[in-house]
Amino acid sequence: MKLNIAVLPGDGIGPEVTAEAVKVLKAIAMEFNHVFTFDYGLIGASAIDKDGIPLPDTSLELCKKADAILFGAIGEPKYDNDPYAKIRPEQGLLKLRKELDLFTNIRPVIAYEDLLNNSPLKRKYIKDVNICIYRELTGGIYFGDKKVSEDGNNASDICEYSRFEIERIAHMAFKAAQSRKQKLTLIDKANVLESSRLWRKVVKELASQYPDVTLDFLFIDNAAMQVITNPKQFDVILTENMFGDIISEEASVIVGSIGLLASASIGDTHAMFEPIHGTYTTARNKGIANPIAAILSAAMLLDHFGLYDEASLVREGVDKALKLHITTPDLNTKYDNISTSKVGDFIEDFINNPDETNLN
């Protein structure tokens, strides 16, 4: 297969982890006789530094032409703490999601047997947890009208949803549930928000088309508790943009490190793959950033194109790395000094020689 992949490494540790994902994809291409090409673009703070805007047209065009996009991370503390900044890195990512209409963000949360001890949660709560979060990504309060009064003393954001926006991701989530454990949980705040009541109404209506799926509902506050107290109850979670942002990052504690969580952002014509972690700028250029989330995002990319054997091989490589403690310090209690690129090298070696790779 020929795949033209746009790579947007972004800020902070983005470039470091993305480099390992590219390394792994190149190994896969070699091993399976695919032709993957990689074209790089700027986004976020690094684009602002160079061009003054967070998403240059060249980067957007690159993504539009590509078969898939590999994305790193975006954000820089200097912008976060400047409430007056008119141009901010995140605008680049939000614009990209919107322009490419990447409305479904899929975030799997899987407890690895070998990492159960890394979680702050007790083993019995998290063993065998396997959740897939469907987060709406191009609507809600992220994209609604924003206002600041002239004197700067009032500010507002609108959270808005339409039936259409809810239906299209809900169908994806119902279908995912059908192929998994047939359970779908909608997370909302329908006891307070009109937009949540629309979600509940629309999703309830669609449920009759998926009679094999059990649908239930949780308020976001309750869900934020139950993701910790009883994560095993969940199969597929469906939720709006902001609640999905919160609940998925929270759910990373189950896995033991946010450095393990991959995601896919899917639209009708484009697809982007990115770790859910942020730019972790204090770790920049220290070789300590965990590349596994980026590498697993590359595996989701392979899945997206039906390259299931290839994706499985990447995941096996990750499993093996975890089992042998070939991991960055966030996960490692056994070895010091296993760097970002060493983890990538190990998985690359594994792909080249799945039967031989071992600790030495």
Add this chain to the structure above:
Amino acid sequence: MKLNIAVLPGDGIGPEVTAEAVKVLKAIAMEFNHVFTFDYGLIGASAIDKDGIPLPDTSLELCKKADAILFGAIGEPKYDNDPYAKIRPEQGLLKLRKELDLFTNIRPVIAYEDLLNNSPLKRKYIKDVNICIYRELTGGIYFGDKKVSEDGNNASDICEYSRFEIERIAHMAFKAAQSRKQKLTLIDKANVLESSRLWRKVVKELASQYPDVTLDFLFIDNAAMQVITNPKQFDVILTENMFGDIISEEASVIVGSIGLLASASIGDTHAMFEPIHGTYTTARNKGIANPIAAILSAAMLLDHFGLYDEASLVREGVDKALKLHITTPDLNTKYDNISTSKVGDFIEDFINNPDETNLN
């Protein structure tokens, strides 16, 4: 002291847990020669059933005239799952908060030594955690304009804040931090929301008035993770209404049961005290509802009127109940069948005879 207390038990387990809080307050009044009077009003689903509205004027008047309000819980699943219901229980609570201008909701999260094993979190993460959450309670997306399009296919909610609304609760939170560990964390989503940027701006400006307090910032998604991975870093948390709803219910996992978390909702002229848990309708009338959150809310009421010895005695009673496993099934691994009212009886006995109360 003479205190005129309005009691709004509400729905679900509300009446059961509130009865125990009243029992405890009566014991305190007796022991310390205070005169506490209790006047009851309807709110929520029980008010809708009787009067067709979730907050009858008589209840509102009762609260306005009272020195303090003791509140139970509100909500009924039949309304949650009916997106067409125009009248819903929660409207009663929201109206009450707004009418009485209860803008500061204080939610302490304290890990009890005797309950560390009840948490899904490992002991070392939660030992000695003591967080106080300041949640804005009368603004934000809860109270902004809500719209539904005529065809019912679009819905929106506005999240709006003014400098004034932020300043008044921020001062409370800074002062609380001064009397605690001098650390204040603002939780927002300033990389996406205008309203969050206003929060960040205003709170940063006020910081210069509190030079002894260290101020830091976390995005809500990151905070939802860090409340679990590193709760010890927090002293006072300040946040807007919706984020406060989410983060405080999530933080209950640290304590081991949401049945332990009390709260105070304070305005310039009124004050209300309520457990943070919901109506837990499946537990209704089974005698299994944990009354401790309601009882600790009564302790916060006593504190509010400067009755510190009285509040301490209530808390000692709670500590003793926890130590001796006189608790409802959500916490109890030792005894069966300790009911809601037995827990209240034990704490009442303790207040009457602090030096003698023991297991038998």
